[in-house]
Amino acid sequence: MTTGVLIIAAFMIIPLVVGFFAASKSANTSEDFFIQGRGMGAVAVFFTVAATWWSSFAFLGSNATFYTHGPVYLTALAWNLLFGFMYYAIGKRVWFLGKKFNYITASDLIGDFYNNEKLRVIVAAILLIFTIPYLQIQLTGGAYLIEVASGGTIPFWLSALMFYFVIVVYVWVGGIRAVAWTDIIYGALLFFGMMYAGYYISQNLGGPTGMFTQLMETSPAHLSLPGPQGTMGYPMWFSLFVVTAIGAFMGPQIWLRMYSVKSGKLFNLMPFLLGFAAIAYIGSVLAGFSGVLLEPNIANPDQVLPIMLMKYAPFALASLILAAGAAAAMSTANSQIHAVSTIVTLDFYQRYVKPDASQESIIKVGRWSLIIFSLVAYFMALVVPGVLVTIGIAALAGTAQLIVPTIGAISWRRAHPTAAIWGLLSGIAVVLLITFIPSLSAPFGFHAGVWGLLINSLLFVSLSLVLQRKDQHVVQKFEDARREYNETYHQELFEEPITDKKVEEAL
Numbered sequence: 001m002t003t004g005v006l007i008i009a010a011f012m013i014i015p016l017v018v019g020f021f022a023a024s025k026s027a028n029t030s031e032d033f034f035i036q037g038r039g040m041g042a043v044a045v046f047f048t049v050a051a052t053w054w055s056s057f058a059f060l061g062s063n064a065t066f067y068t069h070g071p072v073y074l075t076a077l078a079w080n081l082l083f084g085f086m087y088y089a090i091g092k093r094v095w096f097l098g099k100k101f102n103y104i105t106a107s108d109l110i111g112d113f114y115n116n117e118k119l120r121v122i123v124a125a126i127l128l129i130f131t132i133p134y135l136q137i138q139l140t141g142g143a144y145l146i147e148v149a150s151g152g153t154i155p156f157w158l159s160a161l162m163f164y165f166v167i168v169v170y171v172w173v174g175g176i177r178a179v180a181w182t183d184i185i186y187g188a189l190l191f192f193g194m195m196y197a198g199y200y201i202s203q204n205l206g207g208p209t210g211m212f213t214q215l216m217e218t219s220p221a222h223l224s225l226p227g228p229q230g231t232m233g234y235p236m237w238f239s240l241f242v243v244t245a246i247g248a249f250m251g252p253q254i255w256l257r258m259y260s261v262k263s264g265k266l267f268n269l270m271p272f273l274l275g276f277a278a279i280a281y282i283g284s285v286l287a288g289f290s291g292v293l294l295e296p297n298i299a300n301p302d303q304v305l306p307i308m309l310m311k312y313a314p315f316a317l318a319s320l321i322l323a324a325g326a327a328a329a330m331s332t333a334n335s336q337i338h339a340v341s342t343i344v345t346l347d348f349y350q351r352y353v354k355p356d357a358s359q360e361s362i363i364k365v366g367r368w369s370l371i372i373f374s375l376v377a378y379f380m381a382l383v384v385p386g387v388l389v390t391i392g393i394a395a396l397a398g399t400a401q402l403i404v405p406t407i408g409a410i411s412w413r414r415a416h417p418t419a420a421i422w423g424l425l426s427g428i429a430v431v432l433l434i435t436f437i438p439s440l441s442a443p444f445g446f447h448a449g450v451w452g453l454l455i456n457s458l459l460f461v462s463l464s465l466v467l468q469r470k471d472q473h474v475v476q477k478f479e480d481a482r483r484e485y486n487e488t489y490h491q492e493l494f495e496e497p498i499t500d501k502k503v504e505e506a507l
Helices: 002-024 030-038 042-053 061-069 071-089 091-101 106-114 117-149 156-205 207-218 234-249 252-259 264-294 301-312 315-353 359-383 388-400 403-411 417-436 448-466 472-489 500-506
Strands: none
Touching: 002 117, 002 156, 002 315, 030 156, 030 252, 030 315, 030 359, 042 156, 042 252, 042 264, 042 315, 061 071, 061 264, 061 301, 071 091, 071 234, 071 264, 091 106, 091 252, 091 264, 091 403, 091 472, 106 117, 106 315, 106 403, 106 417, 106 472, 117 156, 117 252, 117 301, 117 315, 117 359, 117 388, 117 417, 156 207, 156 264, 156 301, 156 315, 156 359, 207 264, 234 388, 234 448, 252 315, 264 301, 301 315, 315 359, 388 417, 388 448, 403 417, 403 448, 403 472, 417 448
16 A cells, blocks of 8 residues: 555656756747647657547546447547548648647637637637546546555545646646656556556456457457447447547647647658557457456446456556556646646637737736636536546547538638538537437437537538638638648649650650
């Protein structure tokens, strides 16, 4: 028990040290506090994106889903690839436009392209409303793991408070630089924890081979869709693939990481790196399926991994792996708290309350926003129950709707602000109605987020084709920027095609 408390103490102290060191390297500007002066290097970019992308949803929720629903969560291997591809194909263009026009938030780019203040506010509101529940599950998951790793010495309410306090302190002093540097440590710890936990626990069943052999004999439904409960078939496989990757990618914390990148070349590596990192989910497969055999009657599936570690692993090792899980929660929570404060500060305070605010005032408001929204998430963690994956998917389904106007802004000159507004509102309405009204079950088994994206896209495209934009100077500004991007990074688009005539002339 003492060892567990010491491990938790180290887990809490390390980010504080990193945060204060990061503060010594920071410039006292809002751009440095929110996006590190657009100078983040390759190592920090990969680890902060990967660690932010993974969360309690990945560390605890993945094991729980394999435990209760069978193989549907294996789609995580595919959604990692989709996320990496979007970071390259969409993120690189967002980064270029952000650097050219000095954007910091999602509503900066979307509001500027569509030249519409209502849309700007809607985008910021969507990000705030749907990020808070996802932040809640980070605090819930992280606090629970700290409680278990300490052997119950630190109760849940105090674990959550400590978790919240440490994040606020190091983000307060160091901004996104402190977040990114801490994510390097936590990202490595998370990868180790996910992989080793599953392998270690499966040894109690004769290793991975023995575990799968026994599972085939006792519960073969866990190895095929639609799973043992018969509810997780191919529609949900597809839904998780789409909603999780797009929803996380459109989260405000990832927007900041697109803007923060130092060089456009760094985006080229992300599909490979994030795809490779997905092998960590093998550990979740082993842990979740081992739980079916070793601990078949756990009431709360989110607790399957901690329960097995405390029962089948030495306490010190169990505490270290659980600290890795808490790292997953903290590396996402710190980014979300920082991103939410960015939205409040720049999209509302600076834009509508005090446009002439000084750099000092902007940073001050950003820091106090950290505290306010962390308190909201802390309160929700104490009083709002829910399974991590269920809450997480609902939150991601909301932010996923932003992909439609975003693609329009970076690629389509006919994209219309009215179409973007009605598409977003309709998509969000569909998500909320199907999610929270029991009688409106999702048609054909697809998640509410998929139906929201479908309605959103249809309205966006059809209205954009019907309506005509009058602000052609804005459209042309972005058209010129897109051409500049292609000239810089896709010169093959401008090379004159080789014809038979040209070949004859050359000969």
